[in-house]
């Protein structure tokens with residue numbers, strides 16, 4: 312993962328729990344916390360930090376990762392507003408994640424650690440996103456979807472039907488748009 316992702320995690324923990332909490336997390340993991348935004352660091356370091364953040368705060372790991380997704384999205388929006396401006400609704404934005412956004416990200420950062428999404432968008436009020444990634448950050452995707460829904464002021468229900476964490480080959484994120 313890119314250093315920028317680790318820097319966002321530090322920011323989220325510091326905002327929520329204070330600088331002291333992040334320092335103590337770094338101490339227990341033995342990591343320095345010096346991440347250069349554009350450099351690539353081992354994926355496992357992110358999981359180590361999430362584990363330590365869970366130990367420190369007592370917050371469920373899935374919920375921590377979801378919150379992290381909610382935290383990251385507004386930062387993505389600030390840096391790349393054009394991806395949001397190109398779409399008027401949540402469904403077409405979510406369809407553009409794999410078909411456009413991550414393709415553009417890959418052009419700029421060929422070594423970016425990106426997931427793969429397949430879609431089933433046959434029904435107008437529903438969308439199924441099939442998530443595959445060796446990092447199994449499906450709960451990050453849930454948080455990113457949640458913050459995107461907030462951006463588009465859209466109510467939705469998400470059913471995480473199959474999960475890689477439960478042995479499935481891919482996660483099935485079924486979204487029903489309520490508005």
Ligand code: HEM
Nearest residue numbers: 312313316387394408423424425426444446448451452455
């Ligand atoms: C403007 C919007 C977006 C931008 C600019 C963006 C860009 C990125 C970048 C830079 C990374 C990290 C790459 C790395 O660390 O090497 C990433 C990872 C990821 N993105 Fe996006 N993204 C956007 C929206 C979304 C949305 C809406 C979703 C969910 C539906 C999503 C799902 C993910 C996931 C789950 C990862 C973690 C890596 C993995 O699962 O393997 N992204 N994205």
